[in-house]
Amino acid sequence: MTETRIERHHYDVVVIGAGGAGLRAAIEARLAGKKTAIISKSLFGKAHTVMAEGGAAAAMGNVNSRDNWQVHFRDTMRGGKFLNNFRMAELHAKESPQRIWELETYGALFDRTKDGKISQRNFGGHEYPRLAHVGDRTGLELIRTLQQKIVSLQQEDKREFGSYDARIRVFSETTITELLLDGDRVAGAFGYYRESGEFILFEAPAVVLATGGVGRSYKVTSNSWEYTGDGHALALRAGATLINMEFLQFHPTGMVWPPSVKGILVTESVRGDGGVLKNSDGKRFMFDYVPDVFRKQYAETEEEADRWYTDPDNNRRPPELLPRDEVARAINSEVKAGRGTPAGGVYLDIASRKSAEEIQRRLPSMYHQFKELADVDITKEPMEVGPTCHYVMGGVEVDPDSGAAAGSVRGLFAAGEVSGGMHGSNRLGGNSLSDLLVFGKRAGGHAATYTDQLGARPAVSVAAVEAAVETALAPLQRDTGESPYQLQQDLQAVMGDLVGIIRREGELADALGRLAELRERVAKVSAVGGRRYNPGWHLALDLRNMLVVSECTAKAALERQESRGGHTREDYPAMDPKWRQVNLVCALDGDTVRLTHKPLPAMRPELIGLFDRAELAKYLTDEELAEFDALTEQER
């Protein structure tokens, strides 16, 4: 093997990912006194978190004082169709308000209520106005605030130690390709600088994964190029497990026309602020799609729905505000029934319902975005929208309190979209931003604690580094293989067409076959050019991650014979209480994905007691209901 230069660094905690969860984790690790590295695949501050528009859900009760963590917890479990890890949902509901308030001490400027508190807005699936927001650029505010907090910590370190990078350093445009182990313990991470193509090795006893999602495996997606499932794949290869991988959220309202904005989200707040969905006949069709479980909370007539915007206490909500999966399915049905727009979506109309000034004031960046990107004036014409791959509920199986990855590996933590369990089968809008903060902080803190408990630092083995170098250089050294762009397109076609929003057994089996073929081709991919900022090479290295994560999704989707949240099987259209008791767990066995069933942890009595029996009856098995009855009997 020829000699390869590798830059070596020693850190206590390495955080992979510089979005909301990663930055929050890094802040916590640094506050705990650990020498912390942040690995950012893009430039610092460009992470996908900036795309979040709606807001961050936290039961602060600023707008409706009846809101509290119990109500938020209930909404989250309901939204996730009771498949959530209850403990994560509980921690999230309890801790989000503090995490949001903390951001204000970092300099965040949220929109305000009349009495000067943080304003909160309505959102699909949330019972009360709950989303702290800044116009429709909340994600940008969050990332910028955390970025600036990190800068302020670096300024403190500069004063104390003379260097900004003394205790927390950002490695921007750096990709990690491999985690390195010492036995079952994390020993470090290996990757490359995108700019120079030079290799870099981090020796660190604790790694926090915060790499986000997997959307780039889909044709129509709102996700950026970074979302190639890196963290999911790194975790699998290090011996950790993934859960809930069959659950992908297709945001119901992505733009489908024109192509310059295809996939881009139209935030739910358009509907929260009065926007309605219409089919090509001009019919407001959502009234036909209210499922029984939600019947009681949603309006039956347009008149009642319209009254709700001004008088939410005495009217039921408009069905446009149903959880995302319901809206996505409804749109899909309308389009399939031939009542869609020419581009295969439906109309989202706010232009005819609000004045131009009000739309511009409430949705400024949305207005500008579509005006400039696509020359579409949302104050004058309806938008053409349809489902777009948006979020993966599944991810690294973690301990709910610490974020430590389950499986055989120690020293590995995960937070944010890359972790699984918190959102169950479907995530509520607004819950992801608060998820990033709550579990980012927890993962960072517990990673720091873990390093304290460690006797000796795990050592990186030379052989593992050599293997990682070889794998990374392989695509450049081959000139016989296919183009990574072609392979990505083919992968996107398989996932989009066969493992998309509506799934069938035959198609899923077919997809697994095609993924196996793709695996052979990806193993032989070649990239032309050199190492210096070569996007073709970068994609070639990302492909194997996308592929293994896609295999997990396809396998789990084939296994789960029911429809729930972000997983819809045409051949099993109903929810099945038996399946609610099961998490599908993916692990890597050599090269192949192994799927196992694992029972869901049972909710604590005081938490299950927050729900009506009638509601639980829709989700629980008869035995579980009997237990619940016995429990309430005791209390009386």
Added chain:
Amino acid sequence: MGTKRQFRIWRGDETGGDLQDYTVEVNEGEVVLDVIHRLQATEVPDLACRWNCKAGKCGSCSMEINGKPRLGCMTRMSTFEEAETVTVTPLRTFPVIRDLVTDVSFNYEKARETPAFAPPADVAPGDYRMQQVDVERSQEFRKCIECFLCQNVCHVIRDHDENKPAFSGPRFFIRAAELDMHPLDARTDRKEYAQSEMGLGFCNITKCCTEVCPEHIKITDNGIIPMKERVVDRRYDPLVWLGNKIFRRGQVPQTSVTSGHSSGAVTAGAAHGGVHSHAGGSHDSGAERQAQQGVNWHREVPHPTAPAVDSTGKLPLTELTFDRAAAPSPFGDDVEFPLPAEHLNFAHPQQDEPKH
């Protein structure tokens, strides 16, 4: 359905490079970044270009398109003639890494040098109270997506590397302005700092930064000018200078420019507008007078105004088309010095008190 279009793209690295011609298919409704992606997927897989969201929200795909600093994802192909060759080059102000990717670390260094938000000492998390009207002015600047187009276009550093150490650039002037206008920021020397450490004085308000801002932040009018005005208030406002000539030195009390943070002013904006009420007088005018202790300007402090744009919505001004070599006067071209006495708006501090 697509048409063939001509593209010229700069390719190379720090050792040099040149424009290369490509013929590429363009479909209806596409933007320049779509075309670059098509080139990567077909002809030139190693064409280096930054991008992330492809939705005008992350500010990654900054480039110069036909010489104008733009975001690739926000430049619609329909804005060009069908026969027009589209020339794409990397940002000129920053060193090239490869093709369209430049080394923008200058900006991250300047970000680290800009003092961070200083939280008020006695306010617990959750107790922050601010009025919408007071946070809105800072919120305008927090819309910044850090595309660095304003930094790229700023002529202070565009072809003057030697100015870079002393000059933070428009992006960080609005960061300073944002913190200065933050109702609860505990630091009181933001504008002095901007003047002495960030090189605010280099800026001579050509407004090129405002013109290229994809977020339409009024960088100059709402950020830089208010910061300058308030520094100028004390440092070298010609009116104060004149006042000092007319009155004996010391008789004119100096303006206390730094916003007077009353201690424990948690509800700063809510209680009274005394903290950040300089540009616009949108707050309690009594408090404003008090803050200005003595120098009773008696002038309507001008509201930040939108720049005069032409029919295309652009300023009728670029570095290249400007009709003179030097920068325009920060006071406007219609002002001559010394000012005629009747135009002065200086008033005696005690002039409002009843005469005996």
